[in-house]
Amino acid sequence: xxxxxxxxxxxxxxxxxxxxxxxxxxxxxxxxxxxxxxxxxxxxxxxxxxxxxxxxxxxxxxxxxx
Numbered sequence: 001x002x003x004x005x006x007x008x009x010x011x012x013x014x015x016x017x018x019x020x021x022x023x024x025x026x027x028x029x030x031x032x033x034x035x036x037x038x039x040x041x042x043x044x045x046x047x048x049x050x051x052x053x054x055x056x057x058x059x060x061x062x063x064x065x066x
Contacts, residue, residue, distance in 0.1 A: 010035075011060040
């Protein structure tokens with residue numbers, strides 16, 4: 001049960017909110033969170049240029065809406 005809770009909290013904390021235009025992780029720690037996919041594809045900082053990051057954030061948004 002813990003892994004589902006951990007994944008949900010990760011999605012919640014790394015989603016960019018339109019009211020602040022930042023993630024909760026960034027507001028708390030002052031830096032961008034390092035996601036597992038960032039370790040697989042290092043050096044790709046611009047999320048809008050990275051289709052995998054766009055896909056990941058789409059999945060996070062869908063998870064939030066479900």
